[in-house]
Structures are given as structure tokens and as C-alpha cells.
Amino acid sequence: MIVAEQKPLEDIIRMVRPYKKVLLLGCGTCTTVCNAGGETEVAFLHDALRMAEARAGDGRREYSEATLKRQCDPEFLEHLTERVEGVDAVVSLACGTGVQALAERFADLPVFPGVNTSFIGMAVEWGVWDERCAACGDCRLEDTGGICPITRCTKGILNGPCAGPKKGHCEVSPDMECAWILIYRRLERLGQLERMRRYYPPRNFRPISRPRRIVGKAGLEARGSHGDVTA
Amino acid sequence: MATSLLEEKLLSGEFVVTTEIGPPKGADVSGVIHHVDLLKDMVDAINVTDHQSSVMRYPSLGACLLIKERGGEPVLQITCRDRNRLALQAEVLFAYSRGIQNILCLTGDSVDVGDHKDAKPVFDLDSVQLLRMIRTMESGVDMAGNQLAGAPKCCIGASVHPEADFMEAQLVKFDKKVEAGAQFFQTQGVFDLAAFRRFMQYASQFDVKILAGFIVLSSAGMARYMNSSVPGITVPQELIDELAAVEKGKGLAKGVEIAARFIRTIREEGLCHGVHIMAVGNESVVPELLAAAELVGVHR
Numbered sequence: 001m002i003v004a005e006q007k008p009l010e011d012i013i014r015m016v017r018p019y020k021k022v023l024l025l026g027c028g029t030c031t032t033v034c035n036a037g038g039e040t041e042v043a044f045l046h047d048a049l050r051m052a053e054a055r056a057g058d059g060r061r062e063y064s065e066a067t068l069k070r071q072c073d074p075e076f077l078e079h080l081t082e083r084v085e086g087v088d089a090v091v092s093l094a095c096g097t098g099v100q101a102l103a104e105r106f107a108d109l110p111v112f113p114g115v116n117t118s119f120i121g122m123a124v125e126w127g128v129w130d131e132r133c134a135a136c137g138d139c140r141l142e143d144t145g146g147i148c149p150i151t152r153c154t155k156g157i158l159n160g161p162c163a164g165p166k167k168g169h170c171e172v173s174p175d176m177e178c179a180w181i182l183i184y185r186r187l188e189r190l191g192q193l194e195r196m197r198r199y200y201p202p203r204n205f206r207p208i209s210r211p212r213r214i215v216g217k218a219g220l221e222a223r224g225s226h227g228d229v230t231a
Numbered sequence: 232m233a234t235s236l237l238e239e240k241l242l243s244g245e246f247v248v249t250t251e252i253g254p255p256k257g258a259d260v261s262g263v264i265h266h267v268d269l270l271k272d273m274v275d276a277i278n279v280t281d282h283q284s285s286v287m288r289y290p291s292l293g294a295c296l297l298i299k300e301r302g303g304e305p306v307l308q309i310t311c312r313d314r315n316r317l318a319l320q321a322e323v324l325f326a327y328s329r330g331i332q333n334i335l336c337l338t339g340d341s342v343d344v345g346d347h348k349d350a351k352p353v354f355d356l357d358s359v360q361l362l363r364m365i366r367t368m369e370s371g372v373d374m375a376g377n378q379l380a381g382a383p384k385c386c387i388g389a390s391v392h393p394e395a396d397f398m399e400a401q402l403v404k405f406d407k408k409v410e411a412g413a414q415f416f417q418t419q420g421v422f423d424l425a426a427f428r429r430f431m432q433y434a435s436q437f438d439v440k441i442l443a444g445f446i447v448l449s450s451a452g453m454a455r456y457m458n459s460s461v462p463g464i465t466v467p468q469e470l471i472d473e474l475a476a477v478e479k480g481k482g483l484a485k486g487v488e489i490a491a492r493f494i495r496t497i498r499e500e501g502l503c504h505g506v507h508i509m510a511v512g513n514e515s516v517v518p519e520l521l522a523a524a525e526l527v528g529v530h531r
Contacts, residue, residue, distance in 0.1 A: 154341050154343070154352075155311075155312075155338060155339075155341060155352065155354045155357070156354055157311075157338060157354060157357035157358075158357060158360075159357050159358075159359040159360065159404060159407050160359075160400055160401075160403050160404035160407065161395075161397070161400050161401060161404060162338045162358075162462075162463075163390065163391070163392035163395055163401065163419050163462070163463040164340065164341070164462030164463045165395070165396045165397065165462075165463065166396055166462075166463065166465065167396060168396060168397065170341075171340065171341055171344060171462035171463065172341045172343040172344065173343075178396075178397070180400055181396070181397045181400055183400075184397065184400040184403070188399075193403075196400075196403055197403055197406065197407075199359065199363075199407055199410065199411070201360065201363075202316060202355065202356050202360045202374070203355075205355075
């Protein structure tokens with residue numbers, strides 16, 4: 001899933017300062033799961049903004065709250081049409097895609113990001129998420145024992161470790177395991193070390209020349225989780 | 232015919248001595264010139280580091296040109312940290328066109344360990360791919376397969392860490408560098424001769440020249456700093472104790488003594504093909520170290 005973290009409160013205050021009626025808009029998918037932008041965080045942000053304004057003697061703003069199931073789907077955005085009437089600005093707690101989807105749908109409405117979109121990752125323990133996928137468009141996990149060197153090696157190199165690790169950890173952080181040592185150990189365990197001994201040529205960066213587009217309509221009916229449009 | 236003076240020396244079977252200088256932080260190259268003049272006739276080649284430890288400095292290529300102008304034999308260090316494949320290829324073309332043919336191919340330290348931590352890390356290629364890139368260019372085409380008007384010819388080297396944290400994985404990389412065409416290796420700093428002997432048992436099966444790298448320690452504090460902050464390097468406690476036991480101001484002399492002791496041992500045992508001396512900021516002591524290691528007059 002996409003992992004994000006809330007922006008510092010002072011940044012959000014700075015963004016909404018010129019506006020009177022502000023909608024705080026959560027997202028019910030990724031940013032809910034990573035505790036950065038769901039219904040709960042919208043309520044917390046609302047309280048935090050109120051308290052900050054009270055302290056600063058600046059209580060002239062009117063906030064409202066809402067959370068969509070997903071901000072990145074145009075279908076869900078339609079449910080907002082009435083909610084945004086009379087609103088001066090929206091602070092979106094969705095990922096960067098959600099913020100942009102809002103901006104595209106509501107041409108006259110200023111939209112601000114309430115979170116920093118960080119990465120695609122997973123929870124490794126309660127409240128801790130680690131990056132696992134760089135969305136490079138050219139997956140090579142079959143050769144690396146299911147451990148991604150592009151994401152988990154700080155240099156994203158393809159032919160084995162650099163000389164930097166100490167005690168199994170990356171030169172940039174004693175908290176980060178060396179991806180290539182992990183890959184070696186896993187391939188050894190699987191009896192597939194020959195995969196690491198192969199030469200891997202330089203990456204092809206064309207799949208990620210930005211912005212990317214995927215067209216996947218062929219033979220698919222609108223159904224399943226992507227087709228059932230319910231708020 | 233050998234590609235460069237360094238290649239000629241490597242092929243001669245004689246003991247090879249190289250050292251390195253770090254370019255200045257700024258445009259004042261008087262220190263580089265001073266060190267080049269001091270060292271160029273005492274060693275077989277002088278490496279120039281490429282933004283060592285990811286700290287922005289005068290370019291390696293510029294200092295290599297100074298070495299060349301003053302009659303020395305430069306080794307251009309190129310890392311993959313700051314340039315994509317277009318810039319890396321252009322760098323090789325430029326170096327070759329100006330008579331710089333020895334190239335040490337490195338991945339490079341992370342941006343995070345340096346002084347421009349906000350910079351974009353490039354790493355379009357890794358060290359193995361960089362070695363292959365140069366071999367491809369020597370065949371007359373660039374990486375995209377386009378013809379070159381004038382192909383470079385280089386003597387290429389790489390780095391290996393005989394005391395790496397997890398040697399098995401490191402040796403896989405070493406094999407790939409040999410396969411990619413590395414002719415010589417300058418190792419990371421050696422502090423543990425037992426580990427170096429084990430590495431040489433493995434490496435001696437390949438037709439490549441190994442120059443053992445020695446870092447000249449200058450104090451116990453510097454050794455501790457390297458352990459905490461320099462990627463991959465671990466100075467053993469015995470050496471830190473040895474440095475800590477000398478009176479203040481005598482650390483560098485002790486460091487020279489330690490390095491000389493190591494160099495004499497590896498030469499007596501015929502462990503490898505030469506040494507690479509890294510004085511990290513104390514280049515002026517290299518002549519003294521060469522004398523203490525009984526390496527004066529060994530060079531070309």
C-alpha cells in the first residue's frame with residue numbers, strides 16, 4: 001500500500017491561512033491503513049487546528065470534515081460535489097494522487113496536501129512501515145529471492161553489495177539491513193545463488209519516464225472491487 | 232604494447248606502489264601541485280579521489296590533468312554516484328583524449344554520508360557495469376551501440392574489500408568485476424593480515440593484479456571516527472590501543488610505523504602484487520612511509 005505521513009501542523013496552518021471555510025478530507029484506503037489520513041486523523045487534525053488557532057487568537061476559520069472511500073477514483077469524488085459548495089479550500093489527507101484527482105475534478109477549488117506521500121510499503125510492526133517497492137515498472141524479484149535491491153539498497157545497484165556495510169547493516173543507517181546480504185542469504189537458502197552470480201546490465205529507465213500510464217481495458221468488464229462504485 | 236605506464240609496471244611482475252591524493256575543497260590547487268611534485272617520482276601512479284566520502288571537491292579529472300602536466304602517472308577514480316551513463320562515457324572520452332588512461336571504477340559512497348545530503352544520488356550504473364561500459368567503448372561503440380569517432384583505450388581497475396562484513400557476497404561481486412575486465416584491484420584499507428591472506432588465497436586464482444590498500448592512521452581518535460563514520464572500514468582494537476599509547480602529537484608517526492610494518496610483511500610473504508597507500512590528508516608523510524617500508528627505489 002501507499003504509505004504517507006502527516007505534514008507538520010505549522011505547514012498546514014500556513015496553507016489554510018487565507019481561507020475561511022476549509023474542508024478536511026480523509027481517504028479511506030491507503031492513508032487510513034497507515035494512520036496518516038483516515039477518518040480518525042481528520043478528526044485529530046481538526047482538533048489540532050482549532051487548538052492552535054485558539055492559542056494564536058485566530059479563530060475565524062470554519063472547518064468541516066469528510067472522508068471518501070478513495071480519493072484517487074473519479075467515481076468517489078462525485079460524492080463530494082455538494083460537500084464542497086461554499087468551501088474555500090480543501091486539505092486532502094490522501095496521497096499525492098488523491099490531491100491531484102481532487103484538483104482535476106474541482107477546477108476552481110484550491111486543494112492542499114495534508115500529508116507527505118512517502119512510499120509503497122508494508123507494516124513491519126505496529127505503527128512502523130517500511131518501503132518495499134519502488135514501482136520501477138520492471139520487476140526483477142524473481143532473480144533476487146523476492147527482496148528488491150532497487151528499493152532496499154540505498155544505491156539501488158544490481159550486481160551485489162558495495163563495500164560499505166558494517167555488521168550486516170547499510171552504510172547510511174545502522175537500522176537498515178544491507179539488501180544484498182539479505183539477498184545472498186535468501187538465494188543461498190533457496191539453492192539459487194547462481195542468480196546472484198549472473199551479470200545484470202544497466203537498468204532500462206524508459207518504463208519510468210514520467211508520467212506513466214497503464215492501459216488495461218482489454219476483455220475486462222466493470223466488476224469486482226474496481227467496478228462497484230459505492231461510497 | 233602496454234596502454235599506460237601503470238599497466239606496463241603491473242605486467243612487469245615488479246612490486247607496484249601507488250598512492251592517492253584528495254583534491255581540495257575549492258579552486259586553489261597549490262596543495263595538489265605540491266603533493267604531485269613530492270610524490271610523482273616515488274610511486275608508480277597517483278590516484279585522485281572522486282568526491283571522496285561524498286564530500287564535494289575539485290574534480291578528480293582536473294587533478295589528474297595536473298598530475299599529467301607535471302609528468303606523473305594519474306589514476307582517475309570515477310564513481311557512479313554523481314553521473315548518469317551519458318556523463319560517465321563523456322568523462323572517459325575526455326580523460327582518454329588528454330592521455331589519462333588508468334581508471335579506477337567505483338560505485339561510490341552514498342550521498343547520505345557526505346556534505347551534500349540533499350543531493351540526488353544517481354547510481355545509473357554500478358561498478359561492474361562501469362567496467363563493462365569502458366570495455367564496450369574500447370570496442371568502438373557507446374552504450375547505445377552508436378559508433379565512436381575515436382575509441383578510448385584504458386587500463387581499468389576496481390576496488391575490493393578483503394575485510395568486508397559479509398565476504399561471501401563481496402566475492403560474488405569481485406568475480407563479476409574480474410569478468411567485466413578489471414585488470415587491477417586496489418583494496419580498501421587492510422588492517423587484518425589474516426583476512427587479507429584468506430582473500431589472496433581466493434583471488435590468486437584469477438589473472439588480475441592486487442594492490443593491498445593501506446590507510447595511514449594518524450591517531451586513535453581518527454581510527455575510532457573511521458569505525459563509526461567511514462563506510463565498511465573497521466580498525467581493530469589492538470591498533471587503536473597502539474595509537475592511544477603514544478604521547479600526544481606522535482600519532483601520525485605511529486600510524487606510519489604501523490603501515491610500514493604491514494607493507495613489509497606483505498612484501499616479505501609475497502602476498503600480492505603491490506600496495507596502494509592512502510594517507511587521507513597527510514600526503515606529506517608518504518615519502519617517510521615509503522622509506523620505513525623499504526620501498527624507496529622500488530618504483531619505476
